[in-house]
Amino acid sequence: MKTQLIKDILVSQPDGRTLTVCGWVRTKRESKNLVFIQVNDGSCFASVQLTLDRENPADASVNLNSIENELKKITTGASIQAEGKLVPSPASGQAVEVALVSLTVLGEAPADAYPLQKKNHSLEFLRENAHLRARTNTFGAVARMRSQMAYAIHTFFQDRGFQYVHTPIITASDAEGAGEMFQVTTLSMEKIAENGVSAGAKGMSAEKAAALVDYGKDFFGKKASLTVSGQLEAETYATALSRVYTFGPTFRAENSNTTRHLAEFWMIEPEIAFFDLNDNMDIAEEFVKYLLNWALTKCTADMQFFNDRIQKGIIDTLAHVVNSDFVRITYTEAVAELEKNADKFEFKPYWGCDLQSEHEKFLTEVVYKRPVIVTGYPKEIKAFYMKLNEDGKTVRAMDVLVPGLGEIIGGSEREADYDVLLDRIRKLGLNPDDYRWYLDLRRFGSVPHSGFGLGFERLLLYVTGMGNIRDVIPYPRAPKLADF
Amino acid sequence: MKTQLIKDILVSQPDGRTLTVCGWVRTKRESKNLVFIQVNDGSCFASVQLTLDRENPADASVNLNSIENELKKITTGASIQAEGKLVPSPASGQAVEVALVSLTVLGEAPADAYPLQKKNHSLEFLRENAHLRARTNTFGAVARMRSQMAYAIHTFFQDRGFQYVHTPIITASDAEGAGEMFQVTTLSMEKIAENGVSAGAKGMSAEKAAALVDYGKDFFGKKASLTVSGQLEAETYATALSRVYTFGPTFRAENSNTTRHLAEFWMIEPEIAFFDLNDNMDIAEEFVKYLLNWALTKCTADMQFFNDRIQKGIIDTLAHVVNSDFVRITYTEAVAELEKNADKFEFKPYWGCDLQSEHEKFLTEVVYKRPVIVTGYPKEIKAFYMKLNEDGKTVRAMDVLVPGLGEIIGGSEREADYDVLLDRIRKLGLNPDDYRWYLDLRRFGSVPHSGFGLGFERLLLYVTGMGNIRDVIPYPRAPKLADF
Numbered sequence: 024m025k026t027q028l029i030k031d032i033l034v035s036q037p038d039g040r041t042l043t044v045c046g047w048v049r050t051k052r053e054s055k056n057l058v059f060i061q062v063n064d065g066s067c068f069a070s071v072q073l074t075l076d077r078e079n080p081a082d083a084s085v086n087l088n089s090i091e092n093e094l095k096k097i098t099t100g101a102s103i104q105a106e107g108k109l110v111p112s113p114a115s116g117q118a119v120e121v122a123l124v125s126l127t128v129l130g131e132a133p134a135d136a137y138p139l140q141k142k143n144h145s146l147e148f149l150r151e152n153a154h155l156r157a158r159t160n161t162f163g164a165v166a167r168m169r170s171q172m173a174y175a176i177h178t179f180f181q182d183r184g185f186q187y188v189h190t191p192i193i194t195a196s197d198a199e200g201a202g203e204m205f206q207v208t209t210l211s212m213e214k215i216a217e218n219g220v221s222a223g224a225k226g227m228s229a230e231k232a233a234a235l236v237d238y239g240k241d242f243f244g245k246k247a248s249l250t251v252s253g254q255l256e257a258e259t260y261a262t263a264l265s266r267v268y269t270f271g272p273t274f275r276a277e278n279s280n281t282t283r284h285l286a287e288f289w290m291i292e293p294e295i296a297f298f299d300l301n302d303n304m305d306i307a308e309e310f311v312k313y314l315l316n317w318a319l320t321k322c323t324a325d326m327q328f329f330n331d332r333i334q335k336g337i338i339d340t341l342a343h344v345v346n347s348d349f350v351r352i353t354y355t356e357a358v359a360e361l362e363k364n365a366d367k368f369e370f371k372p373y374w375g376c377d378l379q380s381e382h383e384k385f386l387t388e389v390v391y392k393r394p395v396i397v398t399g400y401p402k403e404i405k406a407f408y409m410k411l412n413e414d415g416k417t418v419r420a421m422d423v424l425v426p427g428l429g430e431i432i433g434g435s436e437r438e439a440d441y442d443v444l445l446d447r448i449r450k451l452g453l454n455p456d457d458y459r460w461y462l463d464l465r466r467f468g469s470v471p472h473s474g475f476g477l478g479f480e481r482l483l484l485y486v487t488g489m490g491n492i493r494d495v496i497p498y499p500r501a502p503k504l505a506d507f
Numbered sequence: 508m509k510t511q512l513i514k515d516i517l518v519s520q521p522d523g524r525t526l527t528v529c530g531w532v533r534t535k536r537e538s539k540n541l542v543f544i545q546v547n548d549g550s551c552f553a554s555v556q557l558t559l560d561r562e563n564p565a566d567a568s569v570n571l572n573s574i575e576n577e578l579k580k581i582t583t584g585a586s587i588q589a590e591g592k593l594v595p596s597p598a599s600g601q602a603v604e605v606a607l608v609s610l611t612v613l614g615e616a617p618a619d620a621y622p623l624q625k626k627n628h629s630l631e632f633l634r635e636n637a638h639l640r641a642r643t644n645t646f647g648a649v650a651r652m653r654s655q656m657a658y659a660i661h662t663f664f665q666d667r668g669f670q671y672v673h674t675p676i677i678t679a680s681d682a683e684g685a686g687e688m689f690q691v692t693t694l695s696m697e698k699i700a701e702n703g704v705s706a707g708a709k710g711m712s713a714e715k716a717a718a719l720v721d722y723g724k725d726f727f728g729k730k731a732s733l734t735v736s737g738q739l740e741a742e743t744y745a746t747a748l749s750r751v752y753t754f755g756p757t758f759r760a761e762n763s764n765t766t767r768h769l770a771e772f773w774m775i776e777p778e779i780a781f782f783d784l785n786d787n788m789d790i791a792e793e794f795v796k797y798l799l800n801w802a803l804t805k806c807t808a809d810m811q812f813f814n815d816r817i818q819k820g821i822i823d824t825l826a827h828v829v830n831s832d833f834v835r836i837t838y839t840e841a842v843a844e845l846e847k848n849a850d851k852f853e854f855k856p857y858w859g860c861d862l863q864s865e866h867e868k869f870l871t872e873v874v875y876k877r878p879v880i881v882t883g884y885p886k887e888i889k890a891f892y893m894k895l896n897e898d899g900k901t902v903r904a905m906d907v908l909v910p911g912l913g914e915i916i917g918g919s920e921r922e923a924d925y926d927v928l929l930d931r932i933r934k935l936g937l938n939p940d941d942y943r944w945y946l947d948l949r950r951f952g953s954v955p956h957s958g959f960g961l962g963f964e965r966l967l968l969y970v971t972g973m974g975n976i977r978d979v980i981p982y983p984r985a986p987k988l989a990d991f
Contacts, residue, residue, distance in 0.1 A: 026781050028668045028749060045781040046749070047952045064780070065748030066668050102952035104781070130923070130953030137951045154740075154944040155951070157747035166748055170670040177661050184512045184550050186654040191982040192676070192756045193689075193733075193771050195989035205677075205726065207689050207733065209760050212699055217716035219703015226708070232701035242689065242760055242770065243989035249677075249691065256638075256982060256991060263641035264549030264650055265512060265530070272676045272755065276693045276726055286726065287677050296548070297510050297529040297588070439614070460638040460991055467621045467639070468531045468586035469614030498675040498740060505679040505727035507740060507944055 026104070030067035037111040037119040044071060044105045044121055045129075047158060050141065051097050058094065058123075062103065065163050068324035072112065072120040073105055081108045081122035093126040099141050100132030100158070146494055153498055154507055161333070164325040165495055168318065168487055172479070175317040176270060176291055179310060185266040185293065190253030192272065195245050196457065203276040204248035205286075210241050249274035254292050254474060255408070255461050258437065261294035261472055262464045268293040270479075280502050282491040285480060287500040294474035300410075300419040300436040303473035304396050307423050307432050308349045310477075311394070315341045318486045334488025340427050341486065347393035354400045354417065357382075360390050377404045378422070383429035395424045407447045408461075409435040421475070428485045434475020441465035510588070514551035521595040521603040528555060528589045528605055529613075531642060534625065535581050542578065542607075546587065549647050552808035556596060556604040557589055565592045565606035577610040583625050584616030584642070630978055637982055637991055645817070648809040649979055652802065652971055656963070659801040660754060660775055663794060669750040669777065674737030676756065679729050680941065687760040688732035689770075694725050733758035738776050738958060739892070739945050742921065745778035745956055746948045752777040754963075764986050766975040769964060771984040778958035784894075784903040784920040787957035788880050791907050791916050792833045794961075795878070799825040802970045818972025824911050825970065831877035838884045838901065841866075844874050861888045862906070867913035879908045891931045892945075893919035905959070912969045918959020925949035 026045045035042075046064035053059075058075040075090060097103065107121035114120070134140065138152050139159060149156040156162040177187065193207050218235050238246045253269040260267045269292040277284060295306070318326060319341055330338045352360075361372035361382050370379045378397070387395045399412060400420040409418035423432035438444040444465055448455050455462065483495035493499035498507045510529045519526075530548035537543075540561045545554040559574060581587065591605035598604070618624065622636050623643060633640040640646040661671065677691050702719050722730045737753040744751045753776040761768060779790070802810055803825055814822045836844075845856035845866050854863045862881070871879045883896060884904040893902035907916035922928040928949055932939050939946065967979035977983035982991045 025786065030668060045954070047747075065670075066750070100952045102954045129955065130949070130951070132951040139951075154743040154947060155747070157744050158952075163747065166672070166744065167670055170665075170672070173671045174661055174665050177658055181654075181658050184514060186549075186650055187657045188650070188654070188981060189756075189773060191771065191984060191989075191991070193758075193984050193989055194991075196991060203693075205691050205693060206696075207691055208696070209687075209689060210696065212690075212692070212694065212696060212720045213717040215696055216699050216703040216719040217713050219700040219719070220707035220711050220713045220716040223704035223707020224710070224713075227704050229701050229704045229708075232704040233697040235700040235703070236696045242762075242986060243984070244987035245989065247989050259638040259991075260641050260650065260981065263531075263639070263647065266550070272673075274677075278726075287675065289673060302509065463638060465614070467614070467616040467623075468584045468642075470529070470586045471613070497672060497744065500675060500677050500727070502726060503728035505675075505677055505729065505731050507675070507678075507680060507743075 028066035029062070029064045029069070029071045032071055032109065032121070033067065033069055033117075033119060035109060035119065037109050039108050039110060041106060041108055041124065042121070044073065044103075044107065046071075046103065048097050048099060048101045048103060050099065051094070053094075060097065060103075062105070063163075065157065065166075067167075068160070068164055068328055069117070072114065072117060073107060073123050073126075074120050075123040081124050085124055090123060090126045093128050096128040096131050098132055098134045098137070100137045100139055102129040102132075103127065104129055146491065150493060150499075157497070160328060162494070164328050165483070165487055165489065166497070167325055168322055169483055169495065171317065171322050172314060172482060172486065173270070175314050175321075176268075179313050180266075180268045180293065183266065183306075185268050185295075186260070186264045188253075188257055188260045188267045188269055189271060190250065190256040190269050192250055193243070193247050194250045195243055195247045196255075202251045204251060205274050205276045207247045207249060208241055210236070210238075251275060252290065252292065252476070254294065254476065257292050257294040257474065258464060258472065259460070261296045261474070262468070262470060265296045266293070267295075278502050282493070285492055285496065285499055285501060288492075288496065289479035291477045291479060292474060294437075294472060296470045296472045298436075298473040299471055300398060300421060300473060303434055303436060303475060304349075304351060304398070304421055307421065307434060307475055308394070308396070311423065311425070311431065312345050314482065315486065316345050319345065329486075329488050337486075337488040344394055344425055349394040349396050349423070350391045351396045351398065354378075354397055357386055357395075357397050360386065375401050375403070380429045383422075383424045384426075387424040387429070388426045393426065397422050397424065402447075405435070407451050407453065408437050408444070410438045411443055411447070423475075425485065428481070431481060431485060432475050432477050434473065436471065436473040439465060439469045439471050441469065512550035513546070513548045513553070513555045516555055516593065516605070517551065517553055517601070517603060519593055519603065521593050523592050523594060525590060525592055525608065526605070528557065528587075528591065530555075530587065532581050532583060532585045532587060534583065535578070537578075544581065544587075546589070547647075549641065549650075551651075552644070552648055552812055553601070556598065556601060557591060557607050557610075558604050559607045565608050569608055574607060574610045577612050580612040580615050582616055582618045582621070584621045584623055586613040586616075587611065588613055630975065634977060634983075641981070644812060646978070648812050649967070649971055649973065650981070651809055652806055653967055653979065655801065655806050656798060656966060656970065657754070659798050659805075660752075663797050664750075664752045664777065667750065667790075669752050669779075670744070670748045672737075672741055672744045672751045672753055673755060674734065674740040674753050676734055677727070677731050678734045679727055679731045680739075686735045688735060689758050689760045691731045691733060692725055694720070694722075735759060736774065736776065736960070738778065738960065741776050741778040741958065742948060742956065743944070745780050745958070746952070746954060749780045750777070751779075762986050766977070769976055769980065769983055769985060772976075772980070773963035775961045775963060776958060778956060780954045780956045782920075782957040783955055784882060784905060784957060787918055787920060787959060788833075788835060788882070788905055791905065791918060791959055792878070792880070795907065795909070795915065796829050798966065799970065800829045803829065813970075813972050821970075821972040828878055828909055833878040833880050833907070834875045835880045835882065838862075838881055841870055841879075841881050844870065859885050859887070864913045867906075867908045868910075871908040871913070872910045877910065881906050881908065886931075889919070891935050891937065892921050892928070894922045895927055895931070907959075909969065912965070915965060915969060916959050916961050918957065920955065920957040923949060923953045923955050925953065
């Protein structure tokens, strides 16, 4: 069929060339002699306008009868293929339009049945019609931004010598410990229930019932789950290839029915050998600025829409981050700052507390009025793999906070010393055997290394200004929600 | 620490500048006065050579005692940080080397414990040490190629106006039907067994045991599984954004313990509105050539290694594909060709049979001696969503076959007609209710569209010449295998 995308048509010279437009009709307006059809193909925010002047068609070949017959079938959502001439547009806000030569309706969208009519729909309604919502302005823009941010992430790392690593999705490792996990199995639960009933009838005691679950017969020969983080496996590649990053789905089986939680979400986790905490802060700051700058400069129409219709001022918010030097403070300094304003918080700040969202926002929005990187958290509130500072009390963690969101990135320099790491594992009551391969990285050619994690949907909430995380992923998964 | 990657050092001018090298020692050779250390950081195939001339060190500041102390700790696998001067190398095969000024061993790799010694290790041994294997020549090259091919895929599609879509990993949809699925659950199987035992003791009959499995209490409120394909969801975005692609993990719970099957693998699935079968063939051919050309031109050192050590002639094989016009034949023509040579096959070819690997290889290696795209397969051996041809017997499927592998891509034009699709679903005994949202794409603004799937690991096997699919993914998952 060899058609052009509307994004390319809209930036072409209106030199009268004949071209083919394919897409979905947004609106059709008719007066006595004039017809205007807005056609969108999702390749960009803007639609292209098709025009028909019944008294003065584009050229002598135009079959008005044929076009009129097709026009009758056109309602919002109909798909069309049109031929026409690319000409300058007299209308404001568009440089070009297409003077119709021929028109074919490919698929109708009966107005009495098609869910997406011209009126504004609630986000809830569109969530129920998630298979169609990318056809709307809002979700088209979100989808393009999601794609652009993903590509920006790959480009950032690839340009800097990072290798993309696919860490496993299914894991039998108990080593991650970052949250509640989903179990993955091919055992039949119905069969287990049946075996239980039979065994009970024969007198098995309930305490022994667990023996009826034989993981040796499960697909992987042991209990398996969905990953909650690829970090530990990414470290195995960073300590071979120097600079790596993951970008893949991760899972939490938390029963959190909020606008901020998903059961399935995408994470980016760079791991970098020979990077200490300062290097880690440098690249995290560079990374955030790069992504926001990409959004502002390469996605201008979609960003303008978010700014006008989703969150007023979002462009300024992002530009401010791009243009700021990130403040770097220690956790101890941060807590001192917060304690001065203790009366402003629901959760009273004190040295040793985990920083709450209200604290993070206060630091970045009120105290420093720009992004803040906080380092040196108490070891008790951070993960076992973070490098212990010389004080024996704090670890080389870093959280990157941005105005309007709070934490956007969490990371650390990793513990590279075998004995210190083993000690941390033991003191936390973890089983060193589960970490044998992870400890090996410290037994053989150990190197200082650092990394961080960025939740992709959290980034998208920030960039688009959308309010509900279920609206920045095509098909959200949450408690009681796995539609489509 | 701000060090340079070795890939950048190796292409720098040997102008005597001082720089820092970080990496892992591959080999150390010493003679009376001279020491040579090969250091690799995984950023590229080549190592950089550090040299020390004990009688004539790099400059007056060199502390020979300190260096000698560190040298004693160096064995294969040790990690080091070295400062030195970048100078021309007299050795063949390298333009530059680094004359040592100072040397620090960051982490030792005791020879009696470190699994990766200088000798060649079997692929099986390295599979058991998958957390270290990226430190070897072979798996470093595979990892870099995997990263390069992933980026090439994104770049190909992004440059052509495609949007990257993340289709869901967890699905409660029964609509995919492409293979055995893993179940995802938060129900406790031990608890189900226990409830079974209790119910059995109270006289429940075994036939009623399934009632003890209450999916209403499972995380998603219904039975959920891991996706086997993102295609159907990708179609919902293609019919909104015109051109989309997926690149994500997919899963098959098939009990296939072979060198060609994984339980977890990555798939690329473009879906393209307003593309018919011919357009689909065009872009599939362009895509394959683009990826192979990227490997040949941007990964020359790794490709040379694969060519020399993994599969002799692989460079020529790939170059031949890049430089060939792909033959395009119908299934009917293919079968006629095969029937002429029926005695050459284990499986006798006949019209209606599914093409076997031996048939595909014969077509592309013996008959046409270049890549072949076969179209118009009998509907009985292809999926329900493929567009029915006018003959009512065949569908607009396409399989792309390449010499040395057979099928590398499978795709089709999709059925865009609501009634025809519904009829196909019913005749196959599927439940139309499960496909409500998929059918909606044909009810509202339906458009001709096409797509295909590429198995990422299959591509990597082809490009690298590796023989076992478990060696082209960092942590393979297969029956009884979910280590790390």
